[in-house]
Amino acid sequence: MKLLVTGGAGYVGSVCAARLVESGHEVVVLDDLSTGHADAVPDGARLVEAGIDDAIGDVLAEGYDGVLHFAAKSLVGESMQDPAKYWQGNVVTSLRLLDAMRGHGTPRLVFSSTAATYGEPEQVPIAETAPTRPTNTYGATKLAIDHAITSYAAAHGLAAVSLRYFNVAGAYGRFGERHGVETHLIPIVLQVASGRRERVQVYGDDWPTDDGTCVRDYIHVVDLADAHLRALEHAAAGEHRIYNLGNGLGFSVKQVVDACREVTGHPIPADVAPRRAGDPAVLVASSDKARTELGWKPERVDLAGIVRDAWDFTRSQQGA
């Protein structure tokens, strides 16, 4: 297929673009490089360095079989401080994309949605049938886009799949996580191991969990990418399917820090800090629907293995 990957110079987008190229697809990356990196675009993919708002019409006019839409603002804290950036950058921009796809008859869409659309869960593991009550603007904007996609699919025959990611981690060779502002646990802990940060703060040890720290569902970015390839194949005209993607296994912050100590051999000093606003105690996905309908199964479920791939990437970035 000829595929457009928006945000394909970012973390998840670049890994997906690489897997798509390897699977024989023709891949064009559309990325304004505001947070992505040109050298993260895989060999064999063409980079169009532009924003969706400026370029989507001209690009889609070339004719595509589908779009994988990763480009987004994705910092939860920032979304609360500067909501306009998120409503504009995520919702308005995605509506432009949907309209351009309709105008040019682009038949398929795979969209990067998020566990943040659910908010504080009533039940864990979280299924796709759970109520969607986002507790932050980031999640609210992603949910709004999901709603828009549902109506475009119903009205205009778009074949659409939204994938709701839980905690994406790990790396794929030279494709990994390198954000200007890092807020995610595993890269932060690895920054301590690589000497770029003194200590890690554990946001609360009095949560109602086994060891008192928050539990999250870490999914390897390569497993996540493979779900995108399956989603492309299973997308059906006029339908908007939604799938949660996680390991189904929860790991606590303490377990993550311990795994990083084990993999890196670094003591990684950690301090207990106050709880971070808006954090739920436990977020674990039920991925039963993706397993049944997409035939997807996460293969890289071992936490140490996930951390090892992220660590290899971190060291390669530092030339260490």
Ligand code: UFG
């Ligand atoms: N944490 C720390 N110290 C840190 C960083 C994080 O203790 O320095 C803790 C957090 O409190 C949380 C866990 O580590 O309990 C994971 O935090 P992340 O920031 O890595 O990830 P989140 O679970 O907050 O966020 C992830 C995605 C978001 C998405 C959200 C869905 O990264 O994009 O899940 O709920 F919105």
